[in-house]
Amino acid sequence: MGMSLPIAPEANELLNRDPLSLLLGMVLDQQIPLEKAFSSPWVLAQRLGHAPTAEELAEFDPDELIAIFAKPPALHRFPKAMAVRVQEVCRALVGAYDGEAAGLWRDAADGKELLKRVAALPGFGKQKSQIFVALLGKQYGVQPPGWREAAGGYGEVDSFKSVADIVDGESLTKVRAYKKQMKAAAKAAADG
Known part of the structure; x- marks a missing residue:
């Protein structure tokens, strides 16, 4: 079980063994290619010399964290904003789940509760939350009752709508074709 993105094997391995890295990949997955978003937790670990804990990132000096994110190649297109967002998410984990990212999903009674927990994180709107629930269910075996329904269209079997569905190059x-189609439809509606 777990991710197998077209990124460095070490980056995939970190995503598969470290729940916080997986969550941070999802946090960073906006306005940049998903390969960049999901490999950035590994780059962050390289820069720190170890995979960080939520407590460590929550307590990090904000300016230092921004500098780490901004160091070329930057971890995100918007390094300052995303360093702040990562710190906010880590503080939320510390406050609600003793700093354990897996606590977010470990004992969720059902899909609705899981979705609600994810959606309570800073920066997680409905779509991002549903994609993360689908990712957990499809690739990590986190399948509380009703998880597919909670994930909406992203939870469908044999769909290719998000990172939750990526297991190989094909x-x-x-997924890229689907996203392109959705952007074109949205643009047509806006131009309409």
């Missing part, structure tokens, strides 16, 4: 191509 599935990545299908």
Whole structure:
């Protein structure tokens, strides 16, 4: 079980063994290619010399964290904003789950509760929350009752709509095509 994105094997391995890195990949997955978003937790670990804990990131000096995010190659297109967001998410984990990212999903009674917990994190709107629930269910075996319904269209079997569906190069191509189609439809509606 777990991610197998077209990124460095070490980055995939970190995502698969470290729940916080997986969550941070999802946090960073906006306005940049998903390969960049999900490999950035590994780059962050390289820069720190170890995979950080939520407590460590929550208590990090904000300016130092921004500098780490901004160091070329930057961890995100918007390094300052995303360093702040990562710190906010880590503080939320510390406050609600003793700093354990897996606590977010470990004992969720059902899909609705899991979605509600994810959506309570800073920066997680409905779509991002549903994608993360789908990712947990499809690739990590986190499947409380009703998880597919909570994930909406992203939870559907054999769909290729998000990172939750990427297991190889072919599935990545299908997800990219779907996203392109959705952007075109949104643009047509806006121009309409």
